[in-house]
Amino acid sequence: MAPQQTGSRKRKAPAIQAGAATSSSQISAAADAEGPLLPKKQKRPATRRSLVHYLKGREVGAWGGAGLSGSEGELRGCAVQKLPELLRERELTLGTLNKVFASQWLNARQVVCGTKCNTLFVVDVHSGQITRIPLMRDRGPWLARAQPTCGIHAIELNPSKTLLATGGENPNSLAIYQLPTLDPVCLGDRHGHKDWIFTIAWMSDTVAVSGSRDGTVALWRMDPDMFNGSIAWHNDAGLPVYAHIRPRDMETIPRSSTSPSNRKVRALAFSGKNQELGAVSLDGYFHLWKARSTLSRLLSIRLPYCRENVCLTYCDELSLYAVGSQSHVSFLDPRQRQQNIRPLCSREGGTGVRSLSFYQHIITVGTGHGSLLFYDIRAQKFLEERASTSPDASPGPSGRKLKLTCGRGWLNHDDLWVNYFGGIGEFPNALYTHCYNWPEMKLFVAGGPLPSGLHGNYAGLWS
Template identity: 35%
Template sequence: MGKMENIIGHLYNRDSKRPIPYNHRKQIIAKSRNCSYLTERCIEVPNTYNKIFASVWVDTDHVVVGTKCNRLLEINVQNGSKREIPLMRSPYPREVPDQTAGIHAIALNPSKSFMATGGQNVNDLALYSLPDYQPYAVGEFHQSWLFGISWINDFMLCTGARDGNVCLWTIFDVDGFSTYEEECGMYRKTPIEILRTEGIIRIRDTHYNPTCERLGTIGYGAGKYDAKVCFVDIRQPLQKRVITLPQKEENIVISGHDSSPLFAVGSLSHLMLIDDRDPNTTDITSVKILEPAQGIRSLSFQGDIITIGACKTSLMFYDVRNRKYVTDHDENPVKRKLKQGYVAENMDWHMHRYSFYPPSTSDVISIMTHCYDDSGLRLFAAGGPLPLELIGNYASIWE
């Protein structure tokens, strides 16, 4: 482990002198923004794209999304134009048991010079150089679906997958961990470190908090309800802290505060706030979500405001400082419900429509991903129908 620690420490320190350009204006804007005035502007996505799982702003006009049907799409939010980004494929393809998992994570490094996401093989990491989406590298190690991607700094990132492994990668050409393939003009990479998390055999999401320099991962142990969160000190990867979560069902998303050691985890019926300031104590606050128990699907912090994307087409906003949901002038919790969304009206749709759901199409749509632009004034939200067998999509700008 000594040699590996030297590599990690060298790469970490090499970039630590560069300031990470986190936009602190977001915190000021978030505190003054009245969420009740957000209005929806729908973006039409072709019916051939099924369920948008992941999204990221690449510049002021463009968002890149990843879908369940394993496709990458760039959307111009101003004029609605779209272009598909070819998925990366290793020059030595590996066998994958199920290609329908889709792209669950997309992330940019702090300087927005690289984009990380899934590859054509849903187990692989794909690295594109920006702004032209040129293939840079394929990362090969995970043996199951890639669920979480978190950049540590401009040159290092972590991935978490359903195989239970958390992997640390670097974009540098490091001997023994990178091979340049001239025929396809990109690197093949392997992790510089593999962080096996004790008690977690299925990783569902990851988030790196630059304030406390810890990586938070959520997942499950051997049992269906064995929900756990693990915090890893990136500077000392062997130091891990595993906490059993009080809310057991459908813990699939984690996010973190930009300027404090506070993490948020979304479950089927609760928002859980975890303060990782003191490793000797466990401070978890569970907040029941406003909607019926349909599940939190996406989370993000804007200063002290947490935006919650949930099932049944709801956006909700929780004020961490005041420990309550954001309310309007009448003191009613602010909930923003979408008006549109596409669901293929096939036989599965009609069975669900008459057996489980009200007749409104939008009532089966879930907000599976959302992200704010750099100004903090525009929110991109997207998703699709939650039931596995239903086909559809949704995308919009809230401003």
């Protein structure tokens, strides 16, 4: 993979023009009230794929996965439930990199990661080799309005795994790379966010949405000519260059009355089936947008647990969003007035839920205390450890919650560690990111120490 170079090129890049943005002033007044905030004359369509119908189907024996034959669905469901207790950890060495915030599998042996120290790299989970990816630079100066130490908080692959979206050298900018080469394609910089990008979601192969701590969500459309070979993307020296794009639409989330200055967009999740975008803001609200060529807000809901809502995931099969907060995971089905799934408590010392993922009926929870928990949404309980009462008996539930505890990782024993933390020997690592490679039954987990001032990292392959 070649290093990137910014600057002019002989052929002008086709800049994407801004679309007509919907005004946010119409929704700001309605957002001052508690509870659901529904725009007038907006009706939610009924659906038969809600969690209520799923649970009723389960009661009469519909246990298979969606779109699978009965036996195949049962086998896959059994594998998903059995895998966590079979996983064993192998720690990966990341040197002195600081806190891995985001990760995605590129293929069977490579994972791309982003860190707090603003490093984008690929790690080979077999050999442990690390390859750094050059970051894209804005056209204009940005150091006066952004802190370079905030890091890369989001990495997402488009559905066909041909493009990768992440942050640029300026953490306010959206960077798009081509896969598998990781050549730079385009950068959304000056006309985009005014603060750090915390989260990204793909709506299709060429449309992505980013959420920022400036309280906005931006919709970006990539011109297919940028990555189908019809434009010369190299300069005279043969080094790759990239286009600079602007968002098609940009929306500001409603300002709440409880915390009007803290409407930072922390997490996004897209429903392809419903063409809707869920967003979580740090003021304790869940927002739902209709996502087409522009964004149209449908509702805002006050979350039951409002502290440190930092992660969000969505399950298409159940039409269910899951939100991770300081000590709970809350479940939301926007099509049901009354939520039928009670929140689960992580009980990990109040260190928070830091990463979430759905696969079929199992939700994986990465905590701020260095542990992985597994929750069965069908049974509405955590997976339990297995124990044998005798050598001849088959293992049965032990009554103890299954918990995988991650290794020590690396911690920088600097002056801050000595002066402010008393030289404490170990800190559990917050698991800021995890991602599954289901075909090979592998799980990549990464993070670092939870206190913001501490410098360290953790990465592990569970298989």
